[in-house]
Amino acid sequence: MPLPFLTADRAFDEVADDVALPFDDRDQWRRPYRPGPWRVASAALLLLLASYVLFAAVIIAFAGGLGGASVVGVIALLIIASALRLLRVGTWVSALGLRHVAFFQTQTVPWAQIVTVRTVQQPVRWLGLPRTVQGQALLLVRRDRPAEKCALLTSHSADFLARTEAFDRAADSIEVWAEEYRPQHA
Template sequence: MPLPFLTADRDLDFDRRAAESAPLPHDEPDHWRRPYRPGPWRVGTAAVFLLLASFVLLSAMIIAMAGSLPGAVVCAVVAVVLIALAVRLLRVGVWVSASGLRQVGLLRTTTEPWSAVASVRTVQQPVRWLGLPRTVQGQAVVVARVQGEPLRVVVTDHNSDFLSRPTAFERAADALEAWAAEYRR
């Protein structure tokens, strides 16, 4: 039985299809979508949180069978928080639709309609490495508003989606700029 998810050809096929398709490869522009894949650092971190949650749930089951129900409830709540954190971590990034641009962070989400977006561009600037306080020189996708300050920078070439993947960052930046050019009119 073939297992296509185990082969490296899938990523090459995705890159080939992305290069051949239009700048906005979408069937339903009204649905929110991330124009890039989550990176290996983000997926790996979420997997570690889910693994930790499974151990905590196993602990909750053992504690409940031992007869300490309050301890089991505390462990179950910790596991639910870890699962929610892992899911939210996978959703962090920039999402686009025909109605606007949405920046999803770990704790907050900002949605701007395309009419409120002045420009989406890639700039060279100091960026945070993997979201840590340490900064390095890199590229970032900056979203300028028509009124007010620009949105916080979420997409950089040194974040957990694009670290060591410069072509993926360029493709994502081009896709975001194409969405902005299409719907800002």
């Protein structure tokens, strides 16, 4: 079974240095990096929990409580949906624009609305928790909201914690996409 999210880094590793965007179909939304081990481990633990909850639903159904089994089954489906959404979280690019997928919302910005995408040193949240540490962030500055800067990636997120080379490669590739597709204004 092909897992396209595992091939993102390999696509950049296998191309020549003079090719910045190694994809043929640039209209397709893609994440230019792999999900990190913290994100994958969290999703795997959620799926493990869902399997136990589904097993409990089967036991409840065999015991004769169909109402309770259906409630527990719905809870298991919500856990599975949460695990899948957790794997989708990240920054996605295509020729149409840049898409920032969070757990509860998705924000798509066309390239024409983007002023700049750049990496800066700043305090960032550690694994999305309230605690902040000094790290790097890939910031998006939009034309319609110039005072608001959105952090697309951080060096201490679930995708890049203790993976500085992966963060640098992902930030560079998103910056290349922005330079390629963002209209140049003088």
